[in-house]
Amino acid sequence: MLEIKNLHARIAEDETEILRGVDLTVNAGEVHAIMGPNGSGKSTLSYVLAGKEDYEITEGEVLFNGENMLEMEPDERAAAGMFLAFQYPIEIPGVATMEFLKTAMNAQRKARGEDVLSIPDFMKRVKAAASHLNVSMDMLKRPLNVGFSGGEKKRAEILQMSLLEPKLCVLDETDSGLDIDALRIVSEGVNKLRGPDRAMVVITHYQRLLDHIVPDVVHVLSKGRIVKTGDKDLALELEKNGYADFVEAAA
C-alpha cells in the first residue's frame, strides 16, 4: 500500500535536512509503529506524507497504491485514502465541526466521482461514529477544535478518521496529552478501524500506546533513518533500555 524509498527531505525555509534516506513498506492490513527520540524526524515523515508545503523532497520516492504520492496535492492524497491524525489538531474558529465534517466527506466523495451524502445519511454516520468515541452533539456544534480539551481534540481526530474511511492512517503521537481513560477510548476507536484493507502507521514516543494498539511491525527512527525493525517486543525493549543503543548504532 505504502512504499517509501530512500526518502530525503529538508525544511524548505532553512534547508535543514531532516529525513536522510527513509525506507519503509507498509502492506494493507498491517499496523506499523514508528518510534524514536525527539528530533528523529517522526513528525516530519507524517507531514511529508500528508503533503505539507514546508518541506522539500530532495531524493527518493513515495508510492501510495503504486501512484507517486509526492506529486499529489494534499486534498488529492486525502481523496485517494491518506489520513493524518495530527499531533496538534488545528483550531478553526467560525467553522462548525459538523459543517466541516460534511464538507470534507463530500469533497472526498466528489473527488472520487461518488454522489454527495444526503443529510439524513450523513447524520446517521456521524451519530454512530460519535457515540463510539464519546463525542457529544454539543461538541459537534462548536467550531472545530476551538476550546476542545486535549482529549476532545484527539477524539475529534479519530472521529474524522472513522467518517472519512481512509486506506492509510498515519497517527502522529495520538497518545500525547491523553489521560488513561482517553487513551483507552481513542485506542478502541483506532482498533475498530483495523481491517484487511487498511494500513496504519502509528508514530509514538512511548510504548504504552502500543499496549492498546498492538503493532505488527515496530521501527526505530533515528536521525532521519530507520535504524532498526522488529516485532512488538522491540517496543518493550525500547521502553526498558531507551533509545541509546540504536541511536549510537546509527551514528
Add this chain to the structure above:
Amino acid sequence: MNASMPIRHTQAESDLFDRFEAAKPDLAGSVAVSALREAAVNQIRDRGLPHRRVEEYKYSDLRAFMKSAAQLVSKAEVTNAKDLLAAENLFGDLERHKLVIANGSFVAELSDIEALAAEGVTVTDLNDALAGEHGSQLLASPKTGPCDGVVALNTAFVQGGVVIEVADGAKVSKPVELIHVATSSGAQVTRNKVRVGADGSLRLLETFIGETGEGELNAVFDYDVADKAFLATTRLIVGSNDAARLLTTIATIGAEAEFKSLGFMAGPRFARNQQFINFTGENSEAKIYGVTMAGGSDLADQTLIVDHAVPHCNSREFFKTVLDGNAKGVYQGRINVAQHAQKTDGEMMTQALLLSEDAEMANKPELEIFADDVLCAHGATSGQIDEDLLFYLRARGIPEDEAKTLLVLAFLSEAIEEYGEDDVTEGLEARVRDWLASH
C-alpha cells in the same frame, strides 16, 4: 491662514454646479429647503469635493476619484422598475414588506403602504414632506453630519426618498426592505428619514439594484430611535458599479433604546459607508457591524463616529474586511466620550484578511475620552490566511479554493453572527459565496 483662497474646481465639480443649475427648477422643497440646497452647493464651491487633505477622507479621495459628474437620473417608468425588482431579489423568499424608490423617487404603487399602515407604520413621500412647513428640518441633520462633504452633496441634490414613522409601541412583525432601483444611468440622490416611536421596533433592509452608469449614488439615512425603541438596519451595497457609492447613516438614539446596523459591501469600484451615531438618552446600546469584501482595484471604506454624549451607554463596533487583488480597504472608527458620559462601555474591533500581496488595508480605530470612569477598548488586526488552517482543511480532502472559501466565510461570519439577525444571515452568506466565486 484661514483666509479662503478660491479653489480651482475639478471637472466633476464644474459638472456638479452645472447639474445644480439644470436641476434646480425641478428639485423639491419649500423656500427654506431651497436655501439649504444653495448653502450645500456653496459649501462644495468653497471646499471642493472631499479629498485626501480632509482627515475623514484621507484614504478615500472622492475628489480624485470622480473624474466627472453625470446628470441626475430621470424619472423611472414604473414597468421598468417592476421588471428589475422581479429580476433582482437580494433576500430570496424572506417574508418582508417592501418600499420602492426608483431613480431617486418614492414609488407608492410598488410599495406595501397599506400592509405597513396596518402594522402602525406611516410612509410618506419625502418630497411631500420637504414641501411642507417643517421640510427644512428633514435636511438639517444633527450635529455630526452636516459639514460632511458627502452629506452636503446629498442635501444639494436630494431627489426624493421616504419618511417612515413607526408609531409608539408598534412592533413591526416583518422586516421592511427599502429597495433603491436604478432603471437608467445617472446620478441618484436620496434621503430617507426613519423614526421608530417609543417602545416601537423595526428591522430595516436597505438594498440597491440596477446600474447607475457614470452617475454616483448618494443616499443618506436619518434614523431617530425613540426611548425604549429598537431599530436594526441591514445595508447591502453589492454589484460591480463603476461610479461612487456613497452611503451615510445619521442615527439619534434615545434612552433605553437599541440600535443595530450591519453595513455589507462587496463589489463596487468606490464605496463609502459612513455612520454618525449619537446617543442622546441614557442606558442605550448601539451595535455597529461591518462586512466588507473588495477585489480588483476597488476601494471600500467603512467610517463611523460614535458619540457618547450621555452617560451609561454601551457601544460595540465590529468590522471585518477581506481584500484581494489591488483592493484597498479603509476602516475609520472613532468613539467620542464626553466628560460627563460616565460609565460608557465602548468596544471596537476591526480585522482584515488580505488574500493577495498587493491588497492594502488602512485601519484607524480611535478613542477620544474625556470622562474618567469608562470602559473603552479598541483593536485592529491585518493578516493573511493562516497556512496551517489551510493545510489542515486540505489534508481532510477539501480542495484549496473550497478551503479558502470556508475560511473567509468563517472569518466574515463572526460579524454576521454577532449581528444576530438570523433571517438575513443566509442571504448575506450567499453574497459572500457569490463574491468569492467571482474573485
